[in-house]
Amino acid sequence: MAAQQQHEPERPDSKGDANTPLLELKQLQTHFFSDEGTARAVDGVSYKILPGETLGVVGESGSGKSVTALSVMQLIPQPPGKVVGGEILFKGQNLLNKSEEEMRRIRGNEIAMIFQEPMTALNPVFTVGDQIIETVMVHRGIDKASARAHAIKMLELVGIPSPSTRVDEYPHQLSGGMRQRVMIAIAMSCDPSLLIADEPTTALDVTIQAQILDLIRDLQKEAGMSVLLITHDLAVVAEVANHVAVMYAGKVVEYATVEELFDKPAHPYATGLFRSLPDLAGPNEALATIPGMVPPATRFPSGCRFHPRCPIATDLCKTQEPDLGSLEGSAGRTIACHHIDEAAKL
Numbered sequence: 637m638a639a640q641q642q643h644e645p646e647r648p649d650s651k652g653d654a655n656t657p658l659l660e661l662k663q664l665q666t667h668f669f670s671d672e673g674t675a676r677a678v679d680g681v682s683y684k685i686l687p688g689e690t691l692g693v694v695g696e697s698g699s700g701k702s703v704t705a706l707s708v709m710q711l712i713p714q715p716p717g718k719v720v721g722g723e724i725l726f727k728g729q730n731l732l733n734k735s736e737e738e739m740r741r742i743r744g745n746e747i748a749m750i751f752q753e754p755m756t757a758l759n760p761v762f763t764v765g766d767q768i769i770e771t772v773m774v775h776r777g778i779d780k781a782s783a784r785a786h787a788i789k790m791l792e793l794v795g796i797p798s799p800s801t802r803v804d805e806y807p808h809q810l811s812g813g814m815r816q817r818v819m820i821a822i823a824m825s826c827d828p829s830l831l832i833a834d835e836p837t838t839a840l841d842v843t844i845q846a847q848i849l850d851l852i853r854d855l856q857k858e859a860g861m862s863v864l865l866i867t868h869d870l871a872v873v874a875e876v877a878n879h880v881a882v883m884y885a886g887k888v889v890e891y892a893t894v895e896e897l898f899d900k901p902a903h904p905y906a907t908g909l910f911r912s913l914p915d916l917a918g919p920n921e922a923l924a925t926i927p928g929m930v931p932p933a934t935r936f937p938s939g940c941r942f943h944p945r946c947p948i949a950t951d952l953c954k955t956q957e958p959d960l961g962s963l964e965g966s967a968g969r970t971i972a973c974h975h976i977d978e979a980a981k982l
């Protein structure tokens with residue numbers, strides 16, 4: 637695999653001790669219960685985000701990326717879903733021990749989230765200004781006139797032209813790219829420590845995608861916040877992330893710096909992901925697809941969940957689940973695979 641030329645995304649001034657994780661997930665498990673059985677959508681996920689850094693979480697649909705993020709926000713519909721194990725440490729405190737009222741204060745104020753399709757997250761019957769004003773008044777307790785002035789400032793900050801006019805427009809009057817900017821303005825309006833962005837550019841055309849990524853990066857640099865970026869798009873990760881967690885079937889299978897991963901992925905699934913991308917495969921490498929599909933969360937295979945699709949699976953892989961362990965000679969890089977040496981030759 638050809639190494640991709642990577643720039644190192646700058647780690648901005650942080651909002652906390654640079655070496656103490658802002659967010660740390662420890663063996664998080666979120667399951668969904670139905671007549672069809674138990675879907676173990678998130679099943680022992682551990683990763684951390686340092687202050688001021690961007691963690692990219694990648695994987696195919698059904699890998700558990702978004703359910704993990706919704707678990708952090710405690711927005712899992714219950715029932716049928718439930719966080720059944722693990723810890724979500726935010727600034728050292730386990731969010732799973734917080735009351736709903738405490739979580740309401742944290743959501744939007746300390747942790748904000750933007751989604752793929754802003755039209756579903758924006759309220760169509762309120763102006764964009766009202767939606768920012770509402771957020772700021774709830775979380776900051778300031779009067780309406782100050783909140784409106786802040787809303788106009790936020791719209792200007794995210795690059796909306798004529799913000800003092802646009803503030804009184806409704807979501808349907810804006811383009812898709814402008815709506816995503818409004819979502820970012822709402823998310824940033826209370827100066828959060830952590831922004832969770834779930835496929836923020838997937839619904840946008842390529843030019844607008846680049847603008848939105850630039851915007852997130854600029855705002856992050858200015859505000860010193862951390863970003864948890866969920867995407868299926870490795871090119872997006874290459875642009876903005878410091879670290880990457882690769883997820884498969886409800887678990888993290890590899891965690892590495894963006895440079896390590898793009899130089900040479902270590903886990904066979906991560907290697908397969910890279911080989912299936914036209915922009916990231918080397919010039920002489922034929923594109924390959926990973927055979928098979930992500931298994932449904934109600935029927936994960938025994939042993940290593942990737943074994944039915946893995947080109948180097950052995951009998952051990954079929955029966956014994958690999959733990960996430962350190963990769964020799966690489967500080968902080970972890971991989972869940974029984975056959976790391978063979979995987980390196982892929």
Ligand code: SF4
Nearest residue numbers: 940943946953973974
């Ligand atoms: Fe493949 Fe086995 Fe490694 Fe799983 S543990 S990725 S099946 S080699």
